[in-house]
Amino acid sequence: METSRSAELFAEAQHHIPGGVNSPVRAFRGVGGTPRFIEHGAGAYLYDADGNKYIDYVLSWGPLILGHAHPEIVWVVSNQAARGTSFGAPTASETELAQLITAAMPAVELVRFVSSGTEATMSAIRLARAYTKRAKVIKFAGCYHGHADEFLVQAGSGVATLGLPDSPGVPPAATADTLSVPYNDLDAVEAVLKQHHDQVAAIIVEPVAGNMGLVPPLPGYLTGLRALADAHDALLVFDEVMTGFRVAPGGAQELYGVTPDLTCLGKVIGGGLPAAAYGGRREIMQQIAPAGPVYQAGTLSGNPLAMVAGAATLRAISAPGVFERLSQVAAQLRDGFAAAAEAANVPLQAASVGSMWGFFFAAAPIRDYASAKQHADTARYARFFHAMLERGVYLAPSQFEAAFVSLAHDDAEVEYTLEAARAAFRA
Numbered sequence: 001m002e003t004s005r006s007a008e009l010f011a012e013a014q015h016h017i018p019g020g021v022n023s024p025v026r027a028f029r030g031v032g033g034t035p036r037f038i039e040h041g042a043g044a045y046l047y048d049a050d051g052n053k054y055i056d057y058v059l060s061w062g063p064l065i066l067g068h069a070h071p072e073i074v075w076v077v078s079n080q081a082a083r084g085t086s087f088g089a090p091t092a093s094e095t096e097l098a099q100l101i102t103a104a105m106p107a108v109e110l111v112r113f114v115s116s117g118t119e120a121t122m123s124a125i126r127l128a129r130a131y132t133k134r135a136k137v138i139k140f141a142g143c144y145h146g147h148a149d150e151f152l153v154q155a156g157s158g159v160a161t162l163g164l165p166d167s168p169g170v171p172p173a174a175t176a177d178t179l180s181v182p183y184n185d186l187d188a189v190e191a192v193l194k195q196h197h198d199q200v201a202a203i204i205v206e207p208v209a210g211n212m213g214l215v216p217p218l219p220g221y222l223t224g225l226r227a228l229a230d231a232h233d234a235l236l237v238f239d240e241v242m243t244g245f246r247v248a249p250g251g252a253q254e255l256y257g258v259t260p261d262l263t264c265l266g267k268v269i270g271g272g273l274p275a276a277a278y279g280g281r282r283e284i285m286q287q288i289a290p291a292g293p294v295y296q297a298g299t300l301s302g303n304p305l306a307m308v309a310g311a312a313t314l315r316a317i318s319a320p321g322v323f324e325r326l327s328q329v330a331a332q333l334r335d336g337f338a339a340a341a342e343a344a345n346v347p348l349q350a351a352s353v354g355s356m357w358g359f360f361f362a363a364a365p366i367r368d369y370a371s372a373k374q375h376a377d378t379a380r381y382a383r384f385f386h387a388m389l390e391r392g393v394y395l396a397p398s399q400f401e402a403a404f405v406s407l408a409h410d411d412a413e414v415e416y417t418l419e420a421a422r423a424a425f426r427a
């Protein structure tokens with residue numbers, strides 16, 4: 001496959017940008033090789049600087065649930081741009097998107113928009129600490145909540161891939177109140193809550209983990225977290241930046257029937273533009289300035305372009321049958337990969353939840369970060385990744401990420417992908 005133009009662009013980028021990328025996972029460090037510089041996207045496809053075409057299962061790490069350059073998104077963003085891109089003043093478009101979110105997620109009575117998932121989670125934790133007047137936060141090893149100092153403790157996603165459980169530059173004081181326990185283990189949470197009784201402000205969790213690879217919650221796990229949070233007067237925060245409007249119309253909280261106190265959102269709600277949010281019970285969210293004393297602000301928060309793109313996206317995916325279709329496509333890929341791996345005698349653990357899917361090169365089910373790091377064959381993943389890339393299928397350039405599908409992924413894309421996988425598992 002010709003990649004010389006991407007290689008040139010990557011060399012040039014590295015003279016101006018650390019590692020040549022604006023987010024670490026894009027540099028292909030987890031799989032090796034030359035990151036593809038993308039010229040444009042259309043529907044389910046990416047087209048790179050050398051003219052190669054790929055079926056895209058990264059979809060900008062989740063946001064592009066309608067596929068690339070969807071006509072409705074292009075129209076609403078272009079139309080808004082011609083009327084102005086940012087005002088630093090309230091617009092009706094922010095209320096419109098807020099209404100769509102609160103209608104889909106009844107637990108989100110009030111919502112505040114920010115520009116990234118990192119801002120959403122850091123703000124939610126500040127709010128939880130203010131509301132409970134407590135300092136400690138429980139998170140889960142392998143779960144990633146963005147790069148705010150307090151979270152860079154055994155995070156997932158890029159940090160997991162880079163093997164940097166604690167980033168330099170994060171002072172001990174910043175993480176002193178962050179308690180990290182294994183995912184899918186209620187006893188570990190209960191023990192920490194008892195040890196730090198009356199000090200834990202919040203439990204923050206990816207209700208379906210997507211940053212250590214795709215690791216669904218065990219049956220009863222989320223219900224157990226809800227009960228433990230209640231028993232210890234801690235807030236339960238669902239980080240649904242990835243799962244929101246991805247695993248179900250109302251997110252993981254709808255899919256599993258567990259109501260969090262606060263919810264963090266991102267990715268899909270911006271329709272491919274920078275937007276994220278945090279929200280929850282009115283009595284808690286009313287503490288946020290200027291309604292209350294907890295300070296949080298942002299120059300481009302609620303940006304009109306992102307608001308109209310997000311609203312158009314949420315309207316489109318709320319149509320009847322959309323999530324059934326998305327879930328069906330993800331399940332076809334899950335089952336097709338499992339069958340292809342078995343036929344090639346390759347140990348594989350494949351899973352899907354709604355329109356998220358993923359797989360580990362492992363012989364036993366992966367339940368948490370420790371088992372992902374111990375059992376997932378990252379070298380095998382890297383070989384498979386490149387074998388698929390050569391065949392025009394763009395998967396996440398890391399074993400510790402999830403895959404996604406969009407409404408643009410039709411039967412033809414699924415069939416092509418499974419044909420490529422049957423060959424790649426034997427490569």
Ligand code: KE4
Binds near residue numbers: 115118121146211
């Ligand atoms: P951002 O700050 O990157 O918008 O969101 C952080 C974040 C928070 N919570 C969850 C559950 C997330 O998945 C993320 C971001 N996800 C990663 C990849 N899984 C974004 C990709 C990247 O870091 O480049």
